[in-house]
Amino acid sequence: MSATSRVVPAIDERKRSALTGFLRDSLAEVTSGSAAYHAWMGLLTFLMLAGAFAYSVQLRQGMGVTGMHDHVSWGFYISNFTFLVGLAAAAVILVMPTYVLKDHDFKQAVLIGEAMAVAALLMAISFVVVDLGGPARLWHLIPGLGIFNFPSSLLAWDILVLNGYLALNLAAPFYILYSHYQGREPRPAVYIPAVFLSILWAVSVHLVTAFLYAGLPARPYWNTALMGPRFLATAFAAGPALMILILAAIRANTPFPVAQATLDKLAMVVTVAGQICLVMLGSELFTEFYRQTEHGRGARYLFFGLDGHNLLVPWIWMSVAMVVLATAILTIHPLRRSPPWLYSACVLLFVGILVEKGLGTIIPGFVPEPWGRIDEYLPTWVELVVGLGIWAMGAFVFTVLAKAAIPIELGKRRRAGMLLSPGKEVG
Amino acid sequence: MSVNSFRILNNKGIEQLLERNVDRRTAALTMAGALAAGAGLAATSANPFASSESREKARLNWDAYFQGNFRLMTEEEKTETVRRLERLHQLQNTDRIRVTALDAVPGVLYGYAFNISKCRGYMDCVRACIAENNQDRRSAMQYIRVHEMEHGQISFEHADDAYFHEVPAAGHFYVGTQCFHCQNPPCTQVCPVQATWMEPDGIVVVDYNWCIGCRYCMAACPYDARRFNWADPVVPEAELNRNQHYLGNRLRQKGVVEKCTFCIQRSRAGGNPACVEACPTGARIFGNLLDPDSEIRWVLRNKKVFRLKEDLGAEPKFWYFTD
Amino acid sequence: MKYLLLTTGLALAGCVQPPRSDPHVLAIVRRASQPDTAPKPPSGIASVRAEGIEGVREFAVAERKSQLKRFPCASCHTLPLEQLRLKQTGKKAAHWDVELRHAAENVMSCATCHPAEDADSLRTLQGKPVGLNHSYQVCAQCHAAQARDWAGGSHGRRASGWAAERVVNNCASCHNPHAPALPSRWPAIPRTDSR
Structure with missing residues (x-):
């Protein structure tokens, strides 16, 4: 499909095992690049170091350096975790048509999508770890050494599904890439079961994360059956929206071919998901506000403020406006087909849902607290910098994975001695 | 049983x-x-x-x-x-x-009753609790909240739990909350490492050395019973209660969750929790639910008792009543 | 990153059942068919057995006499009251600090509870002497509802721990009999906006 380039190997390289070569070539690939690439990676490294510093402050002084307190005991970290699980789950939207429906429009995007899932999962797991008061005691979770409270604790479920999903999203692309690297077509018998599993898994990842909250009658704001489906809908809107932006960026900056049809189909997915999001939002708002019960106080705090406390009000309306506007743009066919409009809508939708998940999902579960007292919450610099560091880590991981995968998919990197047959399909 | x-x-x-x-x-x-x-x-x-x-x-x-x-x-x-x-x-x-590390005594299930008619908002219970349980002085951690309510409705939404004026204030009454030691505790169910559990005598405890500080239990508790050590807790050596229980008032570390244990170091030794002992009005009643002659059983038999948020099914072992 | 590796290893989970508990506390209480009637250990508190209380299991009342500062009364009350009053003319009254804020004037006076002829005892409305350790019997004449709650366990403070033999405070351990209402005062701890 693309230019086939012949790699001229040194003689001793022929002897090296394929795996070592794969890793070595990948390392060589990710450590070389343009000045812009190095600047980008340098920036991410700097942000990661800043995050590490902020985290060290938190480790030393305790979680009190965050804005959290006994009444809002989860904040920015867990909000980000929630959003990122959705982002990771959204990779399924690319996997399913490619592998199951043999839809070739999505094929190139799949590996990128899975790289995004891996990065998002690593970020999600990191956000949980930095939220722990005793990260050094994580071994208490290891079955056998410690106690893994499964199936009672939904957090145990979440650990299971997140790590399983991470493993799946690492294994399947690795197998495909490695096969391509060796000039072979991957065998469907090997990866198709994994793909099917990962499709089920992706849905469960976000549902389990929703159940983590929805299962708590202590927090009426979360205690809704719609939480799981709504998580999925927002994930399938925000995930592919980011995907479109990333694919567009890859198309503009690398020789990797991204078909317009891929972007069009993704845009359709984003559109439908955005519409479903709005239907669900309306449904939630109706039940919260038609009769104003005490259980609706969290939602009242979020949308209108309560007793003069209204920190979140501007944010949530901004988020709603962004999602509504983005969905409107996407729904109008000519606008959706025009790249500037499409990209703007994707940015709006992504940021809108990030704000909605980041501020509007977790915090109103805690405000007001169970006895009705209102103690508001805002993240501190430590939380923001740690969060920024984790996002930089995610971007770093994604860049590394994409940078290593693209040349293989382009056929530029092959196992030493391999000659690519002309016209052989890759990707 | x-x-x-x-x-x-x-x-x-x-x-x-x-x-x-x-x-x-x-x-x-x-x-x-x-x-x-x-x-x-x-x-x-x-x-x-x-x-x-x-x-x-x-x-x-x-x-x-x-x-x-x-x-x-x-x-x-x-x-x-x-x-x-x-x-x-x-x-x-x-x-x-x-x-x-005194174990639970067989045949004992602790229960607690709170007399709304009697409480006058003195907060002697809160002070005794802090002293007894070695709570962090820097963050002024408290297990007990006393809610000042206006006559006419029992509404926590409109109550004030941070009052400081002469009590009882005219036209007001007082309701204390703390850990209710639910028989079907939502908090222990969610702990990913089983660092918190209900003891055979019904006390919900935390192993401070096992807790990883995820605070899921705090999200799961419908009664705001749990507290987190957001920094290293500080108790001046002179104020330290040296009579400690592993699952009770021993010194905690930063990054772990803690809570009321019905003063396990006292109750397991046959004593009343510090809040019960300190209350000058006799609003707080504590005893063995399995002993038909206990005061708590007398209250359950003879008073019209209720529990808070019964609809959640947590089965608190903490009842409220009026004279 | 180490933690990431650690958590990654957690995918293989052991299957652990959570502790299951009977959700019906009252049912548990009802089902405790074997009443815990084992003798309770002594409380170690100076007390006397409550007398004249029916309908509840025997219990003890905190002893009062040793708590009184001016007892026995007969050490001063050597003469009939009228003669003592004559002797005291010009001096400050002996019980100047006692102000009766208990009931309306037409309901009670000192003599309602304190018999003039026997200073070391109290008296019932019918004139029956009551020892100071059993002053609750005097109170119970009017405050029947409180007395019932007190005997049962919902009024007053228990002097002994929950496990020991039941010793409850006497009415006068907490209430000043001459001004029984509890005072209003400031809370024991300052305002805390604890989070």
């Missing part, structure tokens, strides 16, 4: 897992490679130039880091664990504390 039956879980805890004849420290050392947290301790405990006391301290901290879940410990392990706490305190401070 089903309430007292506990399933033995499949966990072993590291010490329980390792072969008995393997020296615990050696075993621990082999495990520790991946864990950065212990590195400093290991360095100190292996350092021949460190004083014997600091080496002992490092070794004890090291052992404490690898200790298993308290609930699954054998009697010997429990004894060893509380001795270690006592010794560590002695090494770090000038004087001694006494830590017990």
